Amino acid sequence: MSTPRGQFSSRFGFIMAAAGSAVGLGNVWGFPTQTASNGGAAFVLVYFVLAFLLAYPALMAELIIGRHARANVVTALGSLSSNPITSFIGKGVGYYGVILAGLILSFYTIVAGWMLSHLGHGIANVAGMTTVSQWLITSSITRDLMGSVIFAGLTMSIIASGIEGGIEKWSSRLMPILMVLLVLLIAYVFTQPGAMTGLKVYLLPDLSQVLKPSLLISALGQAFFSLSLGVGTMLIYGSYVDKNENLPKLGAIVTCVDLAIAFTAGLLIIPAMYVAQHSGTVIFNEAGELITETGLIFQVLPSLFTAMGNTGLWVAIAFFALMSIAAVTSSISMLEVPVSTAVEKTRLSRLAATLIMGSACLAISVLIIFNFDLLFVFVIDLTTKYSEPLLGIMFCIFAGWILQRNALLQELKQGNAAIESSLFWKIWPWYVRVVCPLLIVATFAQSLS
Ligand code: PFF
Numbered sequence: 001m002s003t004p005r006g007q008f009s010s011r012f013g014f015i016m017a018a019a020g021s022a023v024g025l026g027n028v029w030g031f032p033t034q035t036a037s038n039g040g041a042a043f044v045l046v047y048f049v050l051a052f053l054l055a056y057p058a059l060m061a062e063l064i065i066g067r068h069a070r071a072n073v074v075t076a077l078g079s080l081s082s083n084p085i086t087s088f089i090g091k092g093v094g095y096y097g098v099i100l101a102g103l104i105l106s107f108y109t110i111v112a113g114w115m116l117s118h119l120g121h122g123i124a125n126v127a128g129m130t131t132v133s134q135w136l137i138t139s140s141i142t143r144d145l146m147g148s149v150i151f152a153g154l155t156m157s158i159i160a161s162g163i164e165g166g167i168e169k170w171s172s173r174l175m176p177i178l179m180v181l182l183v184l185l186i187a188y189v190f191t192q193p194g195a196m197t198g199l200k201v202y203l204l205p206d207l208s209q210v211l212k213p214s215l216l217i218s219a220l221g222q223a224f225f226s227l228s229l230g231v232g233t234m235l236i237y238g239s240y241v242d243k244n245e246n247l248p249k250l251g252a253i254v255t256c257v258d259l260a261i262a263f264t265a266g267l268l269i270i271p272a273m274y275v276a277q278h279s280g281t282v283i284f285n286e287a288g289e290l291i292t293e294t295g296l297i298f299q300v301l302p303s304l305f306t307a308m309g310n311t312g313l314w315v316a317i318a319f320f321a322l323m324s325i326a327a328v329t330s331s332i333s334m335l336e337v338p339v340s341t342a343v344e345k346t347r348l349s350r351l352a353a354t355l356i357m358g359s360a361c362l363a364i365s366v367l368i369i370f371n372f373d374l375l376f377v378f379v380i381d382l383t384t385k386y387s388e389p390l391l392g393i394m395f396c397i398f399a400g401w402i403l404q405r406n407a408l409l410q411e412l413k414q415g416n417a418a419i420e421s422s423l424f425w426k427i428w429p430w431y432v433r434v435v436c437p438l439l440i441v442a443t444f445a446q447s448l449s
Helices: 011-022 025-037 041-069 073-078 084-126 130-137 141-160 163-189 195-203 213-226 233-239 247-278 296-307 310-345 350-370 372-402 405-413 423-448
Strands: none
Touching (some): 011 233, 011 247, 011 310, 025 041, 025 084, 025 213, 025 296, 025 310, 041 073, 041 195, 041 213, 041 233, 041 247, 041 372, 041 405, 073 084, 073 310, 084 130, 084 141, 084 296, 084 310, 084 350, 163 247, 163 310, 213 372, 247 405, 296 310, 310 350, 405 423
């Protein structure tokens, strides 16, 4: 039985949805935290180089396969070749992507739950409900469970309403608000004592650090995580794009928006760290390491907001609303991976598939919450640092070797008749075949040395 597939109604809608997927906790929580724990500007530099050299070409691989196959990740990868072995491997990679999307969503839901709790804290503060507001920022299993359940419910309700009604509408509304809020906050932070020290740490790289193995592998994983790569999200979004769109251009816009927001978020958080330190918050231990990594922004920002007095109450609400918004537009793109697979591969309705897949991911979140010390960082590292770049290699190999060169050209020509004479066509096909997989492997090899 074939199910009618949704489609983005406009170019703007796609850009908003894909950028909404890319821009999320990875930019505002992940990138600044990684920057702070990997020596500042050196990490920023490597991150940007890897994003252009590896992540953008891999993003194109996913978008092109998706639009070519017009199907979920499993069917798409399985249908690129008529050879049964290649098709079998393709489906296997697709299922791995589906599982990975679910695992990422499960830790993401917990962090997003923290954002919601901090948002609730701000609102309770304004309403004068001191006990509630204190409970919301005190780490506890009940609080984490509550935040995760609410966030998972939000994600499921948007996904259940489909492509145009759900994903596109929400992303188009939420993204511009996010931009404006970030810029306003930066303007405030820059007026505070200590901010300039942070700015130097953020912008002046120590070049002796750039080839450090741990920095390289963290930057690679972060670049793939931030662009939502290696799990089939962008493949699915590619499958909803109109055939007449110019894919390389759309992909470039999404990459630039994602990098710009990460850079902007760093511009807020790193100086804010030093502002907090200036006003007495202990950020680094005696060895110069961050005292808390995953909790960095929850340690740094509240002290900044408190220092702002009454205005701070409102700024806190705005900031955590912004973070929650960014998290929702990303989590819906993750849940879309298992949901679209289930809808197209079984007779399940979209609503039933959403409820089943969403609850399964929430169940994993609950498992992580109850075994936090054991599982939280483990799941993050397993999925983002290792699995996403590895699956990224597979997507590059499928786009470069399995999808026939001719089919690739026809696919790209539909949105840009002159593509054959473009720089993209001269470089990308062999680059994604050979250079991308080798460079990713080399980064892994360097990290093991
Ligand atoms: N790119 C998102 C972020 O930066 O927060 C995270 C993400 C979304 C990862 C979707 C993977 C994914 F499929």
